[in-house]
Amino acid sequence: MTSDRNDVPLRSTARDALKIVIVGGFGVGKTTMVGAVSEIRPLSTEEIMTRAGVGIDDPSAVADKNATTVAFDFGRITLNDEKVLYLFGAPGQQRFWFLWDQLFGGSLGAVVLVDTRRLADSFYAIDRLEHHGTPFIVAVNRFPGPAPDAPPARAAPSLARVRAALDLPPGVPLVECDARLRPSCKSVLIDLVQHLTSLHFPETTP
Amino acid sequence: MNPRDVGREDPDRLFIVTGGRADTDGPVLDLVSLIVGGGAAPPGTPSEQAGVLARCRDFPVSVAELSAHLDLPVSVVKIVLRDLAREGRVTVRPPVSAPPRDQLPDLETLRQVLVGLHDL
Ligand SMILES: Nc1nc2c(ncn2[C@@H]2O[C@H](COP(=O)(O)OP(=O)(O)O)[C@@H](O)[C@H]2O)c(=O)[nH]1
Ligand SMILES: [Mg+2]
Numbered sequence: 001m002t003s004d005r006n007d008v009p010l011r012s013t014a015r016d017a018l019k020i021v022i023v024g025g026f027g028v029g030k031t032t033m034v035g036a037v038s039e040i041r042p043l044s045t046e047e048i049m050t051r052a053g054v055g056i057d058d059p060s061a062v063a064d065k066n067a068t069t070v071a072f073d074f075g076r077i078t079l080n081d082e083k084v085l086y087l088f089g090a091p092g093q094q095r096f097w098f099l100w101d102q103l104f105g106g107s108l109g110a111v112v113l114v115d116t117r118r119l120a121d122s123f124y125a126i127d128r129l130e131h132h133g134t135p136f137i138v139a140v141n142r143f144p145g146p147a148p149d150a151p152p153a154r155a156a157p158s159l160a161r162v163r164a165a166l167d168l169p170p171g172v173p174l175v176e177c178d179a180r181l182r183p184s185c186k187s188v189l190i191d192l193v194q195h196l197t198s199l200h201f202p203e204t205t206p
Numbered sequence: 207m208n209p210r211d212v213g214r215e216d217p218d219r220l221f222i223v224t225g226g227r228a229d230t231d232g233p234v235l236d237l238v239s240l241i242v243g244g245g246a247a248p249p250g251t252p253s254e255q256a257g258v259l260a261r262c263r264d265f266p267v268s269v270a271e272l273s274a275h276l277d278l279p280v281s282v283v284k285i286v287l288r289d290l291a292r293e294g295r296v297t298v299r300p301p302v303s304a305p306p307r308d309q310l311p312d313l314e315t316l317r318q319v320l321v322g323l324h325d326l
Contacts, residue, residue, distance in 0.1 A: 009264070009265035009267075010240070010265050010266045010267065010268075011265070011266075012264075012265055012266065014240055014265075014266045014299075015240060015266070015299040015302075016299070016301065016302050016303050017236075017238035017239070017240055017268060017299075017301045018238070018301065018303060018304065018311075018315070018319065019237070019238055019301070019304070037326060043270070043271060043274035043275075044274060045270055045273040045274040045279075045280060046273075046279050046280070047279055047280045047281060048279045048281055048282075069279055074270055074274075076268075077322065077323070077326060078322070079318055079319060079321070079322025079323075080318060080321070080322060083303070083315075083318055083319070083322065084240075085319060085322065085323075086237070086238045086268065086270065088237070088270075102237055102280070103237070105236075105307065106236055106238075106301055106304030106305065106306075107304070107305075108305065108311045108315075108316075108319065109311075133307070133308045135310065182326070186323060186326050189323050190320065190323050190324070193316055193319050193320050193323065194320070196310060196311055196316055197313065197316045197317075197320075199310055200310060200313055
């Protein structure tokens with residue numbers, strides 16, 4: 001990680017940006033994954049939410065003293081002279097629903113990042129993606145050892161058990177990764193793009 | 207991810223940025239619309255507009271990056287950008303390969319993404 005990684009500008013020919021969203025609960029490794037593959041240091045930005053649920057383009061919401069903001073982070077990968085891929089880390093909790101249209105609208109697809117010690121954190125995101133019609137894969141970020149608050153000596157569950165616990169349809173790929181490692185994150189993204197490609201050919205999808 | 211209280215932060219500034227208008231005309235902007243600037247900001251340009259213009263003068267910049275660099279919420283940056291676009295001071299390169307709702311990304315786009323990822 002070089003110190004000037006943050007300042008790499010886009011190519012002047014860049015004209016076609018794409019989005020992939022990495023969604024999951026707090027602490028599941030979203031920022032770590034974005035940082036592992038991004039050509040810039042992950043940037044953080046924020047969007048305004050209001051308690052009244054006012055549309056975010058309504059400036060009265062901006063001045064509303066009840067407004068709060070939610071932060072999300074992102075990175076990018078230059079694909080070629082014209083195309084650049086942005087990766088957004090999105091909080092998966094229900095109270096951030098207002099961000100979802102902005103993040104998922106027009107995205108290629110999503111990676112649901114899960115920590116097997118807190119599987120329930122991903123239920124809402126999976127449910128929401130299915131209803132949204134956003135194609136996704138699920139990646140298990142393997143943390144060593146039990147969570148600090150978990151019962152002792154519980155072995156990490158197999159992928160088959162994770163699939164059953166998440167009630168994942170058979171067509172949704174489930175993979176493992178280490179969010180800290182670029183090759184691992186790269187292969188998760190490739191798995192997603194291959195899944196999206198295979199969805200064009202439903203008769204050949206296993 | 208800590209929701210913070212905008213009101214406690216700097217409500218007056220945010221209100222000034224938006225001018226308190228229901229400002230929805232102008233180009234449709236996505237988080238990853240790429241913004242290309244024209245030239246330097248003339249004297250007297252409001253500071254948020256000047257900040258945007260300085261950031262996109264030499265290279266395209268996404269709406270999300272402008273928001274992060276200028277430390278302004280995305281919806282506020284969009285309002286500033288719509289003003290600048292209407293005045294012809296920035297141009298917008300929309301995400302033309304983004305799939306419409308309920309449609310898959312096209313195969314040629316997926317192929318290019320795959321090639322780009324393999325090169326990573
Ligand atoms: N051991 C291990 N730690 C990880 C892994 N991924 C993330 N972490 C750590 O878990 C913590 C939370 O990760 P972060 O990316 O901030 O999660 P986020 O809230 O989803 O963005 C950080 O301290 C990371 O260094 C992993 O694959 N293995
Ligand atoms: Mg994070």
